[in-house]
Amino acid sequence: MSSTDTPILRATGLAAGYGGRDVVHGIDLELTHGAPPVGIIGSSGAGKSTIVRALVGLVKPTQGHVTWSGRTVTRVGLRDKKAFRAQVRRVAQEGIADVDPRSTVDRVLGKALTEARRAGTPNGSTVTELLADVALEGRFAPRQVGTLAGGEKQRVALALALATRPAALLLDEPLTAVDPAMRGEVVRRLGEATAAQGTAVLLVTHDLELVERLCPTVHVLADGTFVASGPLSAVLADAEHPAVRGLAEAAPQAAQRFR
Numbered sequence: 001m002s003s004t005d006t007p008i009l010r011a012t013g014l015a016a017g018y019g020g021r022d023v024v025h026g027i028d029l030e031l032t033h034g035a036p037p038v039g040i041i042g043s044s045g046a047g048k049s050t051i052v053r054a055l056v057g058l059v060k061p062t063q064g065h066v067t068w069s070g071r072t073v074t075r076v077g078l079r080d081k082k083a084f085r086a087q088v089r090r091v092a093q094e095g096i097a098d099v100d101p102r103s104t105v106d107r108v109l110g111k112a113l114t115e116a117r118r119a120g121t122p123n124g125s126t127v128t129e130l131l132a133d134v135a136l137e138g139r140f141a142p143r144q145v146g147t148l149a150g151g152e153k154q155r156v157a158l159a160l161a162l163a164t165r166p167a168a169l170l171l172d173e174p175l176t177a178v179d180p181a182m183r184g185e186v187v188r189r190l191g192e193a194t195a196a197q198g199t200a201v202l203l204v205t206h207d208l209e210l211v212e213r214l215c216p217t218v219h220v221l222a223d224g225t226f227v228a229s230g231p232l233s234a235v236l237a238d239a240e241h242p243a244v245r246g247l248a249e250a251a252p253q254a255a256q257r258f259r
Contacts, residue, residue: 006070007032008168008200009055009088013064016054022062023047024054024224029202031168037191037201039215039232041208041247046221048204049092052172055202056090086119089161093173095153096160101146105131105156108145112163123165130159133193135186150177155186162193168200175210187213208232208247220244 007030014027024047053059057073066073109127128138134155220228222243228235239245
């Protein structure tokens with residue numbers, strides 16, 4: 001296997017949880033440079049976010065392991081943690097909660113672009129182009145972050161993650177506050193941007209429409225493990241597990257189109 005084929009992130013037999021109780025178990029997952037996006041779908045509380053948190057080292061596995069380019073994520077040394085955080089970007093539902101609300105969008109994105117250049121991973125994009133990648137117009141650049149609506153903040157968070165030209169992008173319910181009519185366009189542009197960069201993408205969501213638009217392969221999470229995997233249309237057509245049937249019943253119009 002060449003270095004370019006080595007998964008950026010790999011979970012093998014992953015089990016993880018909180019306070020001694022495993023929320024997920026037996027999780028095998030790979031994210032590889034240039035590979036198509038992968039989706040994880042499941043009901044609220046199924047453990048989707050726990051998998052993402054384990055992938056970035058915020059939750060320590062109780063069994064199995066998670067590796068970043070072959071190195072155990074929870075053992076990444078201080079010297080390499082900055083590189084890890086630049087290469088593996090997590091965008092959660094809360095968006096950019098840790099950014100000063102008085103900062104302008106162009107300042108926030110501009111700083112990220114500058115830091116990427118200094119780190120030797122120049123994005124090559126301008127602030128306006130980053131905004132376009134998440135379906136925001138250039139007029140948002142001078143806006144203060146605190147004046148943005150929830151969906152706009154979520155899209156700026158995506159643009160901020162793209163600014164570092166990450167090797168892997170982990171999206172945990174990234175568009176919950178975005179107008180449903182806009183989600184298709186946002187995910188289309190995001191898909192084009194990540195494909196152009198060769199960024200590996202993991203999309204964690206309960207939104208069937210979103211995962212169908214972006215991910216050729218999906219895993220259904222239920223009872224703490226993957227109970228079905230494959231193209232969404234095939235998974236829904238062979239809905240033997242109650243959790244798969246539940247997802248289809250919760251979004252009947254979407255499920256009917258994807259079958």
